[in-house]
Amino acid sequence: MAKTADPDKAAQKTAPSQTSTGLPREALSPEDYHELLMQLYLARYFDVRLIKEKKRGRLRGTLYSSHNQEAILVGALYALKSTDWISPIHRDMPAFFLKDIKAGWDNPDRLGMSIEEVCSQVWGRVDSPGRARDNWSHIGSRANKIIHSTSMLAGTIPVAAGVVYADRLDGGDAVVVTFNGEGSTSQGVFHEAVNFAAVHKLPVITIVENNHWAFGTPVELECPTPDVADRAKGYGIPGFIADGQDVLDVYDKVSMAIDHARSGKGPSIVECKTFRAYGHGDHDDDRAAKYRPDDEVAKGRSRDPIGVMKNQMIESGMLAKKDAMAHPAEGKGAGEVTDHDFPEKVVKYLSAGVDFALKSPVPDAEEALKWVFAEDED
Ligand SMILES: Cc1ncc(C[n+]2csc(CCOP(=O)(O)OP(=O)(O)O)c2C)c(N)n1
Numbered sequence: 001m002a003k004t005a006d007p008d009k010a011a012q013k014t015a016p017s018q019t020s021t022g023l024p025r026e027a028l029s030p031e032d033y034h035e036l037l038m039q040l041y042l043a044r045y046f047d048v049r050l051i052k053e054k055k056r057g058r059l060r061g062t063l064y065s066s067h068n069q070e071a072i073l074v075g076a077l078y079a080l081k082s083t084d085w086i087s088p089i090h091r092d093m094p095a096f097f098l099k100d101i102k103a104g105w106d107n108p109d110r111l112g113m114s115i116e117e118v119c120s121q122v123w124g125r126v127d128s129p130g131r132a133r134d135n136w137s138h139i140g141s142r143a144n145k146i147i148h149s150t151s152m153l154a155g156t157i158p159v160a161a162g163v164v165y166a167d168r169l170d171g172g173d174a175v176v177v178t179f180n181g182e183g184s185t186s187q188g189v190f191h192e193a194v195n196f197a198a199v200h201k202l203p204v205i206t207i208v209e210n211n212h213w214a215f216g217t218p219v220e221l222e223c224p225t226p227d228v229a230d231r232a233k234g235y236g237i238p239g240f241i242a243d244g245q246d247v248l249d250v251y252d253k254v255s256m257a258i259d260h261a262r263s264g265k266g267p268s269i270v271e272c273k274t275f276r277a278y279g280h281g282d283h284d285d286d287r288a289a290k291y292r293p294d295d296e297v298a299k300g301r302s303r304d305p306i307g308v309m310k311n312q313m314i315e316s317g318m319l320a321k322k323d324a325m326a327h328p329a330e331g332k333g334a335g336e337v338t339d340h341d342f343p344e345k346v347v348k349y350l351s352a353g354v355d356f357a358l359k360s361p362v363p364d365a366e367e368a369l370k371w372v373f374a375e376d377e378d
């Protein structure tokens with residue numbers, strides 16, 4: 001006689017767990033959550049530390065702050081494999097050292113730039129990837145799978161498409177994540193590149209950091225639809241929308257886009273809703289120029305990604321309130337925070353990079369004439 005199934009046991013087997021959401025974040029461990037929080041602190045500390053260094057007169061060049069937008073970089077990069085490619089632009093400077101940092105902050109074999117390289121770049125030193133041609137993001141690294149950034153908005157999306165096309169032809173499974181502002185989406189090349197990637201089902205994930213402003217132009221004057229992600233429909237590809245203040249939501253949406261791409265289904269757009277905390281660059285004092293209403297700025301900065309992540313960790317029992325309060329960097333501008341608002345590990349890590357850069361020499365003047373044309377090797 002056939003056994004009658006125990007109804008309780010059968011129910012346990014078939015009913016999805018009440019708390020299960022099916023989201024990619026469910027595969028993350030509590031250690032991953034703590035690591036994500038640390039990386040948010042690190043990206044924020046990089047930002048505020050550079051602003052302070054410049055105010056102290058120890059740094060020249062222009063800074064493009066990623067303050068309040070760190071969850072986009074941290075969440076997206078955490079979803080990648082070491083061997084995947086990225087293509088950052090001006091507001092993504094921390095991406096150069098955050099790439100593959102989950103393989104170990106001090107791991108010399110990880111496929112990302114070291115904090116020393118990035119700081120040397122910012123200080124224009126001889127050992128920087130750009131060898132003092134520039135102090136910011138016009139760098140790349142084939143070895144670390146970072147596509148060279150250019151100033152031309154959306155200009156690297158076709159390059160990214162070509163890189164992963166070549167990888168596919170070679171039998172690889174790499175995806176590329178390109179970072180762009182919402183202003184980039186009004187460029188003709190944005191449409192050409194995304195369309196090309198869609199036609200050829202290339203694994204290109206186009207992240208749109210919609211921070212509502214492209215220099216002094218509000219998004220309403222650039223895009224007729226409330227969601228940039230809607231444009232994906234025109235290419236026949238998925239358009240995801242993420243809360244750019246929530247590192248876990250960014251992680252979820254980018255992970256879904258990566259799964260889609262890696263399985264051969266092609267590209268997608270991930271729009272991350274956020275808000276630019278400061279002016280376009282530190283040369284653009286938007287408070288003095290008054291092109292952004294104060295209440296819009298206050299609202300846009302009211303959900304600090306560090307605070308949002310802490311709250312989620314407190315609610316899920318991964319972080320004690322007391323520990324969350326130990327380093328209260330959230331909600332503070334560069335002029336208000338001190339090193340005590342950040343975990344010691346973060347301050348030490350970045351300080352090592354800054355010290356390295358400050359001790360490094362600038363290149364010889366003759367170098368200015370090099371590498372415009374092909375150089376003789378001997
Ligand atoms: C093709 C092109 N046009 C104009 C510029 C000058 N420019 C540099 S950044 C920028 C604003 C970019 O806005 P957005 O894409 O929204 O990025 P965000 O700065 O907000 O991160 C402009 C107009 C440029 N670099 N490239």
Ligand SMILES: [Mg+2]
Pocket residue numbers: 181182183209210211212213214215
């Ligand atoms: Mg913008």
